Amino acid sequence: MTEATGIGAAVKRREDLRFITGAGTYTDDLNQPGQAYAVFLRSPYARAKVGAVDGSEALAVDGVLAVYTGQDTSADGLGDLPCGWLVKSKDGSDMVSAPHPPLAVTQVNYVGEPYGLVVGETLAVARRGAELVNTEFIELPPVAVLGGAARADPIHEGLAGNLAFDWELGDQAATDAALAGAAHVTALEFANNRLIPNALEPRAALAQYDAVSGEYVLRTTSQNPHLERLVLSAFVQIGPEHKLRVIAPDVGGGFGSKIFIYAEETAALWAAAKVGRPIKWTAERSESFLSDVHARDHLTRAELGLDADGKFVGLRVRTTANLGAYLSTFASAVPTFLYGTLLSGQYRTPNIHVQVQGVYTNTAPVDAYRGAGRPEAAYVVERLVETAARELGLDPAQLRRRNFIQPQDFPYQTPVALVYDTGNYQAGLDRALELADYPGFPARRAASERAGKRRGIGLSCYIEACGLAPSQLAISLGAGVGLYESGEVRVNPTGSVTVFTGAHSHGQGHETTFAQVVSDQLGVPFDSVEVVHGDTGRVEFGLGTYGSRSLAVGGSALVKASEKVIAKGRRIAAHLMQTTPDNVAFQDGAYRSGNQQKTIQEVAFAAYVPADYPEDLEPGLSEKAFYDPKNFTYPAGTHIAEVEVDTQTGAIELVNFVAVDDFGRIINPMIVDGQVHGGIAQGVGQALLEHGVYDEQGQLQNGSYMDYCLPRADDLPSFLTDLTATPCDHNPLGVKGCGEAGAIGAPAAVVNAVTDALGVRDIAMPVTSERAWRALQGVAGEGV
Amino acid sequence: MAALNKHIHLRVNGVSHALEVPANMLLVELLRQRLRLTGTHVGCDTCQCGACTVHLDGRAVKSCALFAVQADGCRVCTIEGIGGPGGLHPMQEAFRDCHALQCGFCTPGMIMRAIDLVERSDGLDEQAVREGLEGNLCRCTGYHNIIKAVLQGQEAMEADDD
Numbered sequence: 001m002t003e004a005t006g007i008g009a010a011v012k013r014r015e016d017l018r019f020i021t022g023a024g025t026y027t028d029d030l031n032q033p034g035q036a037y038a039v040f041l042r043s044p045y046a047r048a049k050v051g052a053v054d055g056s057e058a059l060a061v062d063g064v065l066a067v068y069t070g071q072d073t074s075a076d077g078l079g080d081l082p083c084g085w086l087v088k089s090k091d092g093s094d095m096v097s098a099p100h101p102p103l104a105v106t107q108v109n110y111v112g113e114p115y116g117l118v119v120g121e122t123l124a125v126a127r128r129g130a131e132l133v134n135t136e137f138i139e140l141p142p143v144a145v146l147g148g149a150a151r152a153d154p155i156h157e158g159l160a161g162n163l164a165f166d167w168e169l170g171d172q173a174a175t176d177a178a179l180a181g182a183a184h185v186t187a188l189e190f191a192n193n194r195l196i197p198n199a200l201e202p203r204a205a206l207a208q209y210d211a212v213s214g215e216y217v218l219r220t221t222s223q224n225p226h227l228e229r230l231v232l233s234a235f236v237q238i239g240p241e242h243k244l245r246v247i248a249p250d251v252g253g254g255f256g257s258k259i260f261i262y263a264e265e266t267a268a269l270w271a272a273a274k275v276g277r278p279i280k281w282t283a284e285r286s287e288s289f290l291s292d293v294h295a296r297d298h299l300t301r302a303e304l305g306l307d308a309d310g311k312f313v314g315l316r317v318r319t320t321a322n323l324g325a326y327l328s329t330f331a332s333a334v335p336t337f338l339y340g341t342l343l344s345g346q347y348r349t350p351n352i353h354v355q356v357q358g359v360y361t362n363t364a365p366v367d368a369y370r371g372a373g374r375p376e377a378a379y380v381v382e383r384l385v386e387t388a389a390r391e392l393g394l395d396p397a398q399l400r401r402r403n404f405i406q407p408q409d410f411p412y413q414t415p416v417a418l419v420y421d422t423g424n425y426q427a428g429l430d431r432a433l434e435l436a437d438y439p440g441f442p443a444r445r446a447a448s449e450r451a452g453k454r455r456g457i458g459l460s461c462y463i464e465a466c467g468l469a470p471s472q473l474a475i476s477l478g479a480g481v482g483l484y485e486s487g488e489v490r491v492n493p494t495g496s497v498t499v500f501t502g503a504h505s506h507g508q509g510h511e512t513t514f515a516q517v518v519s520d521q522l523g524v525p526f527d528s529v530e531v532v533h534g535d536t537g538r539v540e541f542g543l544g545t546y547g548s549r550s551l552a553v554g555g556s557a558l559v560k561a562s563e564k565v566i567a568k569g570r571r572i573a574a575h576l577m578q579t580t581p582d583n584v585a586f587q588d589g590a591y592r593s594g595n596q597q598k599t600i601q602e603v604a605f606a607a608y609v610p611a612d613y614p615e616d617l618e619p620g621l622s623e624k625a626f627y628d629p630k631n632f633t634y635p636a637g638t639h640i641a642e643v644e645v646d647t648q649t650g651a652i653e654l655v656n657f658v659a660v661d662d663f664g665r666i667i668n669p670m671i672v673d674g675q676v677h678g679g680i681a682q683g684v685g686q687a688l689l690e691h692g693v694y695d696e697q698g699q700l701q702n703g704s705y706m707d708y709c710l711p712r713a714d715d716l717p718s719f720l721t722d723l724t725a726t727p728c729d730h731n732p733l734g735v736k737g738c739g740e741a742g743a744i745g746a747p748a749a750v751v752n753a754v755t756d757a758l759g760v761r762d763i764a765m766p767v768t769s770e771r772a773w774r775a776l777q778g779v780a781g782e783g784v
Numbered sequence: 785m786a787a788l789n790k791h792i793h794l795r796v797n798g799v800s801h802a803l804e805v806p807a808n809m810l811l812v813e814l815l816r817q818r819l820r821l822t823g824t825h826v827g828c829d830t831c832q833c834g835a836c837t838v839h840l841d842g843r844a845v846k847s848c849a850l851f852a853v854q855a856d857g858c859r860v861c862t863i864e865g866i867g868g869p870g871g872l873h874p875m876q877e878a879f880r881d882c883h884a885l886q887c888g889f890c891t892p893g894m895i896m897r898a899i900d901l902v903e904r905s906d907g908l909d910e911q912a913v914r915e916g917l918e919g920n921l922c923r924c925t926g927y928h929n930i931i932k933a934v935l936q937g938q939e940a941m942e943a944d945d946d
């Protein structure tokens with residue numbers, strides 16, 4: 001029996017063979033004849049005027065080809081890096097988007113900001129040259145601490161309070177009234193800690209310019225090469241779109257950090273034309289820490305009101321979101337539309353009001369990272385709900401049950417704009433409680449106590465909104481691009497199939513999953529379907545991969561294109577079988593009419609060798625489709641963490657983690673499970689280990705793996721995962737998206753468990769041993 | 785600032801090389817840039833991530849933490865030398881079978897480390913594998929399936945030895 005390969009089968013990934021044998025081709029693995037190397041000049045200060053940049057000593061070094069600065073890119077008319085989402089403040093005014101030149105011209109605004117580059121024959125020579133550039137800086141007082149930004153001098157000229165926007169959503173008067181009349185109000189104030197994404201492959205670019213054809217080629221670490229091309233052409237104005245080719249070859253993880261259009265890739269492409277040589281740039285990890293976008297970094301005060309029956313009556317949230325020194329590509333959307341809209345969680349909370357002030361600071365730009373706004377929202381809701389249950393002496397699971405949106409409530413209109421399509425939250429909670437052996441917890445806790453340890457359990461019933469959509473709505477809310485996806489299904493003359501998708505795989509396994517979808521649709525062998533992605537020269541258009549959108553949006557586009565192929569094939573088959581198309585049925589890769597049959601391969605051959613062919617039909621069997629979703633999808637689930645704390649040292653051991661998720665229909669359960677694991681690890685990282693810390697001078701205090709604590713194998717347990725399924729009712733696959741769930745659900749579950757173990761109301765993330773120890777001792781002080 | 789060049793001899797994946805290399809060239813730079821063995825990756829600049837792990841005379845080392853000249857006279861084995869599409873090493877097979885990789889960037893280093901770990905122990909359990917992989921970072925998998933793969937690879941390697 002052959003192994004199952006269709007929808008629902010745990011097909012082994014076809015991309016793996018190249019990765020396990022070292023044959024993957026990541027950007028830094030590629031080389032071009034005659035390539036030179038770029039090293040960027042970066043600001044050592046958080047805020048400073050840039051004076052004269054003297055490159056003469058550098059240029060005297062044998063092999064240094066050029067020294068460029070922001071003055072040069074500016075003189076050449078290179079445009080600014082734009083923020084692609086216009087948020088309006090509550091007074092109706094547009095957000096303030098500070099100019100963001102690819103290379104700083106007159107002022108630098110964060111440590112590590114590039115203001116120039118040195119191009120050399122070798123990397124060593126370029127580095128040597130960069131060391132010899134003399135730059136005059138006039139230091140200015142930085143605004144490095146989020147809490148003080150509103151009172152500090154403006155970073156950007158004329159920008160009072162460093163406020164980019166003051167946004168709100170929901171009914172303030174009704175929410176205030178609901179809270180005023182509530183029988184109980186639970187309030188918490190906390191920070192959502194700054195994270196640094198840390199895809200294991202650092203960003204890189206291999207940039208080329210052909211002076212004869214005028215064509216630019218940029219091979220780079222991108223999650224969305226078409227968007228990169230669009231921005232480089234339309235905004236940065238490097239060259240016309242048809243003369244720009246962006247290729248994202250194998251990409252070593254992204255988690256959001258490779259969505260954005262960055263300074264270095266842009267400047268490298270521009271410089272390749274200036275020096276007339278291909279240019280390679282690969283970030284060192286320390287550069288990644290300084291100049292990749294960072295994430296989260298909120299200060300929040302939130303209040304949940306409950307009536308005497310423990311029903312939620314109102315939720316009020318006030319958040320200050322750190323945006324960093326400039327607005328990155330989607331920075332403004334993350335703490336607003338991807339955050340405020342999720343505050344209803346899985347609950348029937350009738351009144352919600354959220355206000356978000358987005359502020360500039362002299363730190364690296366902050367933008368989307370796995371979950372992007374939704375982990376912050378889930379943290380607010382699930383920390384509040386758990387705390388309210390403890391304050392009221394209720395079982396946290398029971399309080400959640402009492403407030404869940406019920407299966408019969410769907411579609412459910414929340415008070416914060418979204419319409420949830422499908423879900424069954426009770427089912428997820430029940431299964432998670434079962435897997436976590438919730439009833440057995442008191443006995444386990446008692447056993448831990450006998451061993452001198454504290455044990456705690458914490459729940460998190462998260463919701464997320466994936467596959468941002470539809471385009472018209474998103475654009476009306478400020479998006480600068482549509483949010484559809486494109487796909488092309490090309491049946492070749494011999495019947496094999498080449499699939500082109502605008503989504504991009506950088507670990508998600510699309511080459512396997514998308515082949516499963518198309519082989520299933522067309523009834524052709526899995527091995528006869530090839531998936532092409534990541535190259536603007538081969539794929540028509542695309543918006544890339546982020547927000548767990550690839551399958552729900554990109555996969556749906558492929559279903560649409562497949563349906564068009566089948567429809568055209570039906571006409572060809574009908575002609576060949578001398579009948580009409582409505583007499584022809586298509587199933588399992590064959591057209592049938594009566595006892596006649598034509599396989600799709602035979603039909604494809606007839607389409608390309610049209611000897612006997614319908615007169616009014618074009619030859620060929622290749623179809624394109626754009627799919628624009630009707631709504632977001634709404635994955636949801638329950639995560640349960642159990643921890644044990646050593647009372648002597650404060651060391652926290654995550655002893656069990658259960659995740660039960662509803663992702664709708666599943667294409668490849670093996671890949672889905674892997675996505676959940678990875679998300680949980682990043683969520684646990686946020687809760688217990690990770691924190692990007694700037695000092696008051698705006699210097700990043702932990703810009704390496706020596707001191708930024710990425711989860712390691714022995715920091716984590718194996719996870720217990722399971723699925724429930726309520727298929728999405730508005731996309732053809734019924735899928736919801738699974739990439740971000742772990743990162744969204746885990747932080748609140750872990751902190752709920754830790755606070756339970758320690759017997760404290762709240763504790764700051766990341767809960768390090770020191771913080772836990774201080775809490776155990778009742779010792780004041782933040783800890784680090 | 786011309787770096788001093790040194791002559792070295794080494795065997796990489798069974799092939800002998802006589803090379804002149806700058807004294808300050810790292811082993812990983814020699815492998816990736818000079819020998820074009822790009823399966824060995826660089827994920828950090830502080831010897832923390834382990835993506836550059838190779839075998840030096842049969843022991844796992846981080847090739848970013850050694851100068852090329854320190855490999856003079858040594859046998860080096862990289863991911864390309866462990867097994868190819870025609871004949872995979874049991875550990876490579878286990879990684880694929882267990883979905884122990886996503887983006888693939890840490891994978892070669894993980895596999896090289898895992899093979900060494902298994903070869904130098906008698907019977908690893910989950911905790912020993914977790915501790916043994918402490919020097920290799922993965923951002924995609926949460927390690928869950930990597931641990932499964934190493935245990936499965938261990939079994940397969942032991943079966944091969946029998």
